[in-house]
Amino acid sequence: MIGASLSRWTVSYFAAALLALLLALALMAVGYGFPHVPVESPQTLVVVHLAVLGWLSLLMCGALFQFVPVLIARPLYSDAAPLSALVCLVSGLVALLLGFLALEGRIAATPSFLAAASLLLVMGFGLVLGNLLVTLLKGRPLPIPARFVVVGLASLALTAALGVTFALVRGGIADEEHLVELASAGIPIHAITGLGGWLGFCAMGVSYKLLAMFMLAPELDRRGSRAALYLGTCALLIGMPGAVVAVWFGGSRDLVLLAAGAPGLGAMAFYGRDILHVYRARKRRTIELNARMATLAFVSLAAAVLLAVIATLLSEMQRYSAPIAFLFAFGWLSGLGLAKLYKIVAFLTWLECYGPVLGKMPTPRVQDLVVEPRAGKWFLLYFIAVWLGAAALVFGYPGAFQAAAAAMLVATLGIVGELVRVRYLADVPKAGMPSGVRRPPMLWSAAQ
Amino acid sequence: MTTTFVDLDVRPLLAAGDEPFGKIMETVASLGPDVGLRLVAPFKPIPLLQVLASRGFDYEAREIGDGDWEVLFRPSGEHGPVGSAEEVSSERWPEPVRHLDNRDLEPPEPMVRILAEVEQMAPGEVMSALLGREPVFLFPELEKRGHRWKGGFDSGGTTYRLLVWINAKERVG
Structure with missing residues (x-):
């Protein structure tokens, strides 16, 4: 069959993801x-994994189950x-x-706990990867957004492999020398592959x-988009496995990561440049809230990149890595995710509810749902x-950071x-609920 | 590969104030394999170039004087349209009786308009629609309602041409 239908469990992923985000923000707000x-303390690890694994990764998985079929016009495997x-x-989380x-x-x-987490997360992400990759294989040749997703999925596999290594070493299950070395020096590689590779590439696509x-x-498949794909992939390959090799063979991990930065x-x-082009070349002059708010996410990304450049020039990456990661994860990825959720949830709900009766009776528009x-x-x-939270981190005001996190929570x-x-x-x-139209379930999609 | 051509001069039709699109599509539908169309028109028929490209024709256009154009359409064997599961490529589809241009509508408005139109049409009729994107959520809905469809992008990849044959699923099999 050609085409895409509603992904049954995407809304469930969104619900679980939002719950994790609220928990992460609540923890940040109470300090x-x-x-x-x-940064490397277990407390921070709890918050970071709630945000990145619970919120962003579940959000991205749920979104991909719906959007990979749209990207290639083939149903999910x-x-x-x-x-x-x-x-x-x-359960792994x-x-x-x-x-x-x-x-x-x-x-x-x-x-x-850590052994069970490793097993459950590998099984969970394995199912996600297998399902999406088999679906993508049927859609070749892949359009450029789908190719970003493929690189993102490969990065997910590498991020998970590193995470499992850490869990097994810190859980006292693995004590092989190379793995122990990696567990102590590999955290920035894990973070970069996860945030930049898995979540960043998929968000770009x-x-x-x-x-x-x-x-x-216009759909973008121009030289600049391909350059972004190839340069980004090149950066990831230098970072992972490049920096891992450096850790094992006595090279400088930070030098390799710096080389990946270029x-x-x-x-x-x-x-x-591509995103600016999309906004400028749009035919729709008045844009919806999701597209307006996405611009603020892109501003946050630009700020994160600028801060990273400044930190590199000042040789102060250690000090600035937290605000950079915060702006990247909460400004760009989460901001874009929330803005797009606002459109996607309305669209999926509308399609589930009114799709079967379109043309047969008057139906509301998608925008009537919001x-x-x-x-x-x-x-x-x-x-x-x-x-404000990023500024509080840059200038070292923990109390102001907590207040900002509380405002984010609200x-x-x-x-x-x-x-x-x-x-x-x-x-x-x-009048928008004519006979034959049912209110959709809150936590999954019923229509098939 | 040598292509033979069927000639069609639409200048008299246009001079008489008639719309030549139906005649052109009728001629195209009747073409055998490896047969092309030589079209003569009083202007360069740019929208038609895209429509026929989505049906798998390459073209070669040249000005022949007095503002008139001759366009040679050759079957390319590429950009072949895809369609619903029942699609039989050799079968002749009736001429479309309704045409929609949905290219400048934001999703999901093209789907809304097509389904609204579809519900107004009689069984056996065909509708054609131009879209800016492949309407991926529309296809399962058309099939669920018993309609057949086929569609494809033009060679530039910017216009998607869709044909929907109303209640035609039972015709197959």
């Missing part, structure tokens, strides 16, 4: 983890596997967090397609809080409230 304790994957990933708490001494230390689609701009910067420059001015203020609060609660209203069709005029 749990960095900057009150070091298995519509059932995402549920098993979600169960593995969520819980086991991982328990493992971190055990490392901290909060709960009885036992190696089994999805944003190319989604922005062009909803703003009626093509990485080039990729960001080409990507930035109230943009009300949601807009939550998004603005979110981005302002992110920028803003995210507001956005989640809007998404729940969309799902309940709460803002659709009553």
Whole structure:
């Protein structure tokens, strides 16, 4: 069959992801983890993995189950596997967090948490990767956004492999010399491959397609987009496995990561130029809230890149790595994710609800499911809080960072409230529920 | 490969105030394998070039004086359209009776308009629609409602031409 239908479990991934984000923000707001304790402390690991694995990775997996089929106009290979994957990933995340708490001494230390986390997360991501890669194989030759996704998925496999190595070493299960070396020196490589490779590349691919689609701009497959893809891939290959080789053979890890930064910067420059082009070449002059808010996410990305360049020039990467990662993860990836969720949830709900009766009876438009001015203020609060939080990290004000995290929490609660209203069709005029139209379930999609 | 051509001069039709698109598509539909179309028109028919490219024709256009153009359409064997599962490529589709241009509509408006139009049409009729993107969510809905479809991008990859044959699924098999 040609075409794409609703991914049954995408909304479930979104719900689990948002819950993890709220938890991560709540912990940050009460001062749990960095900057009150070091970056590598178990407390910080709990917050970071809630945000990156629980929120961003589940969000991305859920989005890819829906959007890979759209990118290549072929259905997902298995519509059932995402549920098993979600169960593995969520239970793996819980086991991982328990493992971190055990490392901290909060709960009885036992190696089994980290071992169980490794097994469950490998199974979960294995199911996600297998399903998406088999789907992508059928869509060759792949359009450029799908090629970004392929590189992202390869990075996910490498990130997970490194994460499992750390878990097995720190859980006291593996003690092979090379693995122990990697566990102590590999954290920046794990972070860069995960944030930049897995989440960054997939976000780039999805944003190319989604922005062009909803703003009626030409699809990008020009020299600049391919340059961004190749330079970014080159940066990843230098970072991973390049930096791992450096760790094992006595080379300078930081020099290798710096060398990866040069093509990485080039990729960001080409990507930035492409995104500007999409906004400028759009046929739709008045754009929706999701596209307007996405611009604030891109500003955050530009700020993260600028800060990284400044930190490199000042040889102060150690000091600035936290605000850079914060801007990248919460400004760009999360900001873009929340903005796009606002459109995607409305679109999927509309399609699930009204798709079968389109043309047979009057139906509301997708935009009738949302109230943009009300949601807009939550998004603005979110981005302002992110920028203040990043500034608090740069200038070393932990109290201000907590206040910013609390504001992000309030803003995210507001956005989640809007998404729940969309799902309940709460803002659709009553005439929008003609006979034969059912309100969709909150946590999955019923229509097939 | 040598291609033979069927001639079609649409200048008299246009001079008489008629719309030549239906006649052109009728001629194209009747072409045998390896047969091309030699079209003469009083202007360069740019939209038609895209429509026929999506049906698998390469073209060669030249001005023949007085503002008139001659265009040679050759079957390229590429850009072949795809279609619903029941699609039989050798079967002749009826001429479209309705045409929609949805290229400047944001998703999912093209899908909404096509389904609204489809519900108005009689069984056996065919609709053609131009879109800016492949309507991936529309295809399963058309099949669920018992319609057949086929479609493809033009050679530039910017216009998607879709044909929908109303309630034609039971015709197959």
